[in-house]
Amino acid sequence: MITITPNTAGNLVIAMAHGKVTGEDYEKTLIPAVEAVLLTHKKVRMLYQLAPDFAGFTAGAIWDDAKLSLAHMSAFEAVAVVTDVHWITDSVRFFAFFMHCPVKVFQNDQLLDATQWVATVPAWRVLAEA
Secondary structure, X not given: OEEEOOOOOOOEEEEEEEEEEOHHHHHHHHHHHHHHHHOOOOOEEEEEEEEEEEEEEOHHHHHHHHHHHHHXXXXXXXXXXXXXXXXXHHHHHXXXXXXXXXXXXXXXXXXXXXXXXXXXXXXXXXXXXX
């Protein structure tokens, strides 16, 4: 399941993944949240936390994550991923190279740092940071 923090101001989307994340979670929750921001802003900043109870992605979720990234690649201004899952950390660091915005990985105990970073990192920084 993916939840979106309500009343997120400006162009920041804060998403949290719990349990097993499915393609339906992306299609009904995350993608609409990103696209809603893009209706009123040119760019979106995202904080995506995989909570301690995160149990993995279905194949559909992985596919929808790829589609979201490709469809809106130039729309992201900054991405912070918060997780204690090592293979996610490694994957994000690899794919950050292909993103057109700063990307940084944080541990779950660094959530406040991640929130501050994604909200304040200068938009002009185009080299991925992980």
